[in-house]
Amino acid sequence: MALVNGCEQQTLAITDRATQYGDGCFTTILVDQQCVQLWSLHLARLELSLQRLAIAAPNWQQIYSQVAVLALKYPNKGGIKILISRGSGGRGYNPLGCHDTQVVISDFEWPLHYQQWQQQGITLGVCQQRMGNSPMLAGMKHLNRLEQVLLKQEVETAGWVDAIALDGDDRVIETTVANLFWRHGNTVYTPALQRTGVAGVMRQQVLNMLDEINYDYQVGDFGVDAVLAADEVFITNSLMALVPVNQIQTTQYCERTMFKTLWKRLHSC
Numbered sequence: 001m002a003l004v005n006g007c008e009q010q011t012l013a014i015t016d017r018a019t020q021y022g023d024g025c026f027t028t029i030l031v032d033q034q035c036v037q038l039w040s041l042h043l044a045r046l047e048l049s050l051q052r053l054a055i056a057a058p059n060w061q062q063i064y065s066q067v068a069v070l071a072l073k074y075p076n077k078g079g080i081k082i083l084i085s086r087g088s089g090g091r092g093y094n095p096l097g098c099h100d101t102q103v104v105i106s107d108f109e110w111p112l113h114y115q116q117w118q119q120q121g122i123t124l125g126v127c128q129q130r131m132g133n134s135p136m137l138a139g140m141k142h143l144n145r146l147e148q149v150l151l152k153q154e155v156e157t158a159g160w161v162d163a164i165a166l167d168g169d170d171r172v173i174e175t176t177v178a179n180l181f182w183r184h185g186n187t188v189y190t191p192a193l194q195r196t197g198v199a200g201v202m203r204q205q206v207l208n209m210l211d212e213i214n215y216d217y218q219v220g221d222f223g224v225d226a227v228l229a230a231d232e233v234f235i236t237n238s239l240m241a242l243v244p245v246n247q248i249q250t251t252q253y254c255e256r257t258m259f260k261t262l263w264k265r266l267h268s269c
């Protein structure tokens, strides 16, 4: 089911700038037992993205009400996607004069394979393709997802379930659908995302939890060797929450102490 500006419909105008230019952003929300998870973090990223893109904000109270009603469909786990477009207007790339914000809210079944990933862990590949750096867009979950589409093709061709993506300077960034964390000794690491990548809601929740337990972490620039030298690795996104990584190339990871600590904390609050 999809709501466009609160009305049930399945179409957008062909002139919509989301279709024309990817002119907008989105977020993907986990629903658990009819409850919207991490709403404040999703809202904060949407607000920041619309501010950076200079897209007029919608009525957030109305948006949340629509999301909360859709969430009632899921007594167990489900997903809700909010896509916000600048709408139709402007002249070519120039958005000047376009004040037609469109909000598309849709729901979907939770990917059941994530439960197996959470319990058994996964193996990650390492993509050959390299992500471009775009500081103007870095961190946003904007609608320009062609890099992820091409990376996903590489993952499928290689027969991986997911893979690490690097930028043109061989900095580790994230996977095709998730952020990346690893622990080496008593420090947790995650890539800085000021050049490219999605600043995930679950990534922020993990950083918040590490602050709460006063655990040392570093957000910075790292090569794949740093990940291969880790004691444990896990990936995060709003739908899968946390998934442990068992192996990357020939390197195997047996420890899950930080994963277990964060998993317990995430599911206790």
Ligand SMILES: C=C(O[C@@H]1C=C(C(=O)O)C=C[C@H]1N)C(=O)O
Pocket (backbone or CB within 6 Å): 027, 028, 081, 177, 178, 237, 238, 239, 240
């Ligand atoms: C691609 C979407 O969302 C991304 C994909 C996932 C997923 O496959 O688990 C979760 C959140 C986003 N990283 C989408 O169309 O919602």
Ligand SMILES: Cc1ncc(COP(=O)(O)O)c(C=O)c1O
Pocket (backbone or CB within 6 Å): 028, 141, 148, 174, 175, 176, 177, 178, 179, 197, 198, 199, 200, 201, 202, 203, 236, 237, 238, 239
């Ligand atoms: C490329 C990419 N990186 C990271 C994430 C994690 O973001 P979140 O934690 O908001 O789901 C996603 C999911 O939206 C993604 O598509």
